[in-house]
Amino acid sequence: MATNILMPALSPTMTEGRLARWLKAEGERIKPGDIIAEIETDKATMEVEAVDEGVLGQILVPAGTEGVKVNQPIAVLVEAGEAAPSAPKIKPPIAPFNPDVNGQASTTATPDDTTVFPSEPEPPPPPRLPDDARIIASPLARRMAKQAGLDLRQVPGTGPNGRVVKADVEAALARGSARAEQAAKPAQAQIAPAIAAPPPKPASAPVLGAHRLVPHSTMRKVIARRLSESKQTIPHFYVSMDIRLDAALKLRAEINARSAKEGPDATKVSVNDLLIKAAAKTLRKHPNVNASYTDEGTALYDEVDIAVAVSIPDGLITPVIRSADRKGVVAISHEMKDLAARARAGKLKPEEFQGGGFSISNMGMYGVTNFSAIINPPQAGILAVSAGEQRPVVTDGALAVATVMTCTLSVDHRIVDGALAAEWLASFKGFVEDPLSLLL
Numbered sequence: 543m544a545t546n547i548l549m550p551a552l553s554p555t556m557t558e559g560r561l562a563r564w565l566k567a568e569g570e571r572i573k574p575g576d577i578i579a580e581i582e583t584d585k586a587t588m589e590v591e592a593v594d595e596g597v598l599g600q601i602l603v604p605a606g607t608e609g610v611k612v613n614q615p616i617a618v619l620v621e622a623g624e625a626a627p628s629a630p631k632i633k634p635p636i637a638p639f640n641p642d643v644n645g646q647a648s649t650t651a652t653p654d655d656t657t658v659f660p661s662e663p664e665p666p667p668p669p670r671l672p673d674d675a676r677i678i679a680s681p682l683a684r685r686m687a688k689q690a691g692l693d694l695r696q697v698p699g700t701g702p703n704g705r706v707v708k709a710d711v712e713a714a715l716a717r718g719s720a721r722a723e724q725a726a727k728p729a730q731a732q733i734a735p736a737i738a739a740p741p742p743k744p745a746s747a748p749v750l751g752a753h754r755l756v757p758h759s760t761m762r763k764v765i766a767r768r769l770s771e772s773k774q775t776i777p778h779f780y781v782s783m784d785i786r787l788d789a790a791l792k793l794r795a796e797i798n799a800r801s802a803k804e805g806p807d808a809t810k811v812s813v814n815d816l817l818i819k820a821a822a823k824t825l826r827k828h829p830n831v832n833a834s835y836t837d838e839g840t841a842l843y844d845e846v847d848i849a850v851a852v853s854i855p856d857g858l859i860t861p862v863i864r865s866a867d868r869k870g871v872v873a874i875s876h877e878m879k880d881l882a883a884r885a886r887a888g889k890l891k892p893e894e895f896q897g898g899g900f901s902i903s904n905m906g907m908y909g910v911t912n913f914s915a916i917i918n919p920p921q922a923g924i925l926a927v928s929a930g931e932q933r934p935v936v937t938d939g940a941l942a943v944a945t946v947m948t949c950t951l952s953v954d955h956r957i958v959d960g961a962l963a964a965e966w967l968a969s970f971k972g973f974v975e976d977p978l979s980l981l982l
Contacts, residue, residue, distance in 0.1 A: 544599065546615040547711050550590055551686070552583045552892060557612055559583045559758050563605040565679065566598050566659070579616070582760050587888040593708045596621055608760070656738045679706035706950065761856045769916050776835075777955040780914050781963045785971045787930040787945040790816050792868040793977040797871065814850075814904050815875040817927060818982045820973035822846045824868035825900055828966045834920040835956045841920075849879065849898030852885045859885050860918065862898040871980060906930060912948045921955040923963075925970075952956040 549559065552566050560582040566572055576592045599620035603610055610616065677694045679687070683706045687694050690711070697714045699706040758766070794811050801808035825832040825846045831940045834841040846867040849860035861881035863874055898920075903915040906929035915926040930947040937944075949970070973979055 545594060545596070545619045547592075547601075547617040547619055548580075548716070549610050549612050549614045549616050549688075550581065550708070550711065550712065551612045551715070552581060552588050552590075556583050558609050558760075559612075559617060560666040561603050561607045561610050562587055563607060564601060568598055568601055570598050572596065572598055572619070588766075588892075592619075594619060597624075599624070613712055616762070621900075664804065677706065680708065682708050683711045690715055728930055759856045761859075765816060765857050768919065772916050772919050776917050776919065778914075778917060778952050779955050779960070779963070780950050780952050781960070781967050782912070782948055782950040783967045783971055784946050784948050785974050786935070787813065787947055787974070790974055790977045791945060793929075801872070809872055809876045809879070811875045811904070813930070814927070815871055816977060816980065817904070817925075818848055818850065818863060818866055818874050818878065818902060818972065819869075819871050819877060820970055820977075821900065821925060822848055822863075822869075823973055824966055826867045827969050828962065830962060831923050831953070831958055831966050833922045834899070834959055835922065835954055836920075840957050843899040845899070847898045847900075849895075849901040849921075850881075851901065851903040851915075852882050854886050854888075858889070859895055860898065860901060861885050861890060861895050868951060899905055900924070902927060912950065914950050915952050917952055917954060922957055923966075924952050925949040926952065 549561075552559070557689045562580040562582045564579050566576070566578045572578055572592045573595045574592055577589045578592050578598070579590045580587055581590055582588075596619040598617060600618040601616070602618065603614070605614040633913050678699060678701075679694055679697075680701070683697075684694065686692075687697070687706075687709060692711065692714060694706055694711075697706050697710050698704075700710055701707040790813060790958050794813060794816060801810065825848075829842055830840070832843045832846060834843075845865055847862050847864050848866045849862045851858055851860050861878075861884075862888060863869070863877060863881075869877070881890065881894060885895070898918075898921065901915070901918045901924040903924060904927040905913060906927055909929050911931065913928060915924045917924050926949065928946045928948045928950075932943050933946045935942055935944045935946065949967065951963055951967050951970075
């Protein structure tokens with residue numbers, strides 16, 4: 543029996559993605575666990591595994607197609623010897639438009655470029671299993687259901703012995719979305735016509751002169767949307783402080799010298815690793831900064847999970863160091879190097895870059911002396927770390943030279959007040975300037 547392969551939701555925030563390429567061709571046999579395609583999400587390019595066994599009967603969405611909606615059919619899986627049912631194919635992606643010499647954009651798009659899939663009658667909701675019934679489900683299906691808040695007892699399993707697999711969860715989510723849309727239509731019809739429509743989005747600034755237009759990647763679109771929302775909806779305020787690094791640099795040199803005795807492959811600790819540990823201990827000391835604002839109240843996180851900004855070719859990604867306050871500096875260093883390398887290679891798993899209660903953005907390696915970072919929603923704070931440089935300082939009434947960096951804390955003023963932000967930054971300074979306290 544023919545089965546639709548649906549566009550998967552590879553992260554909780556994903557609503558659409560780009561089908562980067564197919565790794566299997568039409569007519570090729572596939573089995574569960576085979577990598578069949580690569581999907582470019584709002585965070586990274588990720589591999590899609592086959593759930594069922596069969597033959598790839600027809601590819602509905604060609605490689606390179608942008609804006610493929612989650613749960614939209616992208617291919618048809620059939621049994622050996624079975625013909626693929628006729629289904630509309632999405633046209634290949636249109637090449638990016640190029641402006642002419644006058645700067646005017648031209649495109650060959652037509653109203654027929656979007657394929658509308660025929661609607662099917664909505665099936666009745668599946669029967670709910672008894673509360674004491676044992677649920678047989680794959681680990682991936684359980685994780686997807688947990689992230690979506692879906693009760694697996696309401697999901698009929700199509701795998702062996704009624705096992706609930708990934709495709710079953712996706713189908714259940716699709717049914718839920720369709721019912722929610724249908725229920726919303728009568729409510730929308732009752733909205734008073736006196737309510738004004740939202741103002742139109744402002745037009746983009748005109749492009750002047752000869753230029754080359756580079757289409758936005760999925761990641762760049764999401765970065766633009768989320769950071770615009772952050773600055774527009776979160777009341778930012780900023781607290782800066784100069785912090786001496788000499789003691790931290792000395793401790794780092796001692797740790798690396800001791801590690802070098804273990805061999806050339808020993809992990810070398812960076813200043814950033816020490817700062818991650820210092821931020822983690824500071825968050826444990828001031829838990830009200832390790833939080834998120836909600837309409838119902840302030841969500842205080844039990845774990846200290848720190849997202850660290852990493853620059854990649856398409857933009858920025860924030861892999862997360864989990865339970866950073868409970869890890870040693872060397873362990874943080876090893877984990878951070880691994881996460882950063884796989885982030886640049888596009889090989890991070892969703893759970894490795896999702897979540898986190900606080901962020902750090904370090905541009906010291908670029909020689910930046912001062913900057914303010916934009917909060918990463920729904921977090922309440924982000925620390926901007928600048929370069930350490932030798933500056934004149936006064937110590938015990940005498941002029942001296944010290945290595946100093948400027949750190950700026952950006953916080954959500956809805957839940958973090960000025961005094962708390964200042965206390966947090968003062969505690970962070972204390973840990974960095976007395977780095978032996980990080981090892982206790």
